Amino acid sequence: MRFAAALPGGHQRDDGRGHQVERPADLAAAIDAAAGTLIAVLESAALRHQVPPTQLRxxxxxxxxxETNVNGLAExxxxxxxxxxxLCDRLEATGLLRRVADPRDRREVRLVPTAAALTLLGELAERRQRAVQAVLDRMPVRMQHELLLALAGFARAATSAPEQQTDPAVQTA
Incomplete structure (x- = not known):
């Protein structure tokens, strides 16, 4: 996939195998900008909630x-x-969280979301999906497919062990 058209002043070079690749800094900047846009779309869907972002998190x-308790949440x-x-006190006061004794160890107190919290998070997830879908609907189908492939590849690369390369600045397109 080539990103030069999306990059202001994007620079391409040949990787020696006839593939055009972006300079990593340009590509990273474009991805960072796209991630910022995605985050803005997702956050706009959450603005309708009266619950602050930290509490939603x-x-x-x-x-x-x-199995989370307060100490685990703090970590x-x-x-x-x-x-x-x-934070838990505020969520408990609004009816979104309960503290319950752990049945295996009554000294432990577990944090449990209420039905209202689950409903709230479900509604938020639906709104976020609709917001992302609205943006995707404005993209050509081919670009949607390329985006999906690129994101899947990015996810695989982010979760796999780094491979040794002879020239880490050269990535295939």
Whole structure:
């Protein structure tokens, strides 16, 4: 896939095999800009909620980790436990979170999202998907397919071990 048309002043070079590739800095800048745009689209879908973004993040983290307690949440958020506890207090006061004793160890208190929290997160996910779909609908089908392939490749590369290359500045297009 070639990104030169999307890059202001994009520079291409031949990789020695007849493929045109972008300079990594230009490509990284274009991806960063696109990621910023995607984040803005996703955040715009969340603006309709009365729940602050930090609290939405807490609910999302707790939903993905059913064994979470306040100390675990503090680690996930990289904050001190007292700050995590205050966040939980606010969520509990709005009816989005409950603290329950762990049935295996009554000394442990688990954080559990309420049905209202699950509904809220479900609505948010639907709104975000609709917002992204609205943007995709304005793209040609071919570009949608190329974007999907590129994102899948990016995800694979991000989760795999880095390979040794003879010239790390040269990437195939």
């Amino acid at each position: 807490v609910l999302t983290l707790i939903c993905g980790r059913p 996930l958020l990289d904050v001190v436990p007292s700050s995590a506890s205050r």
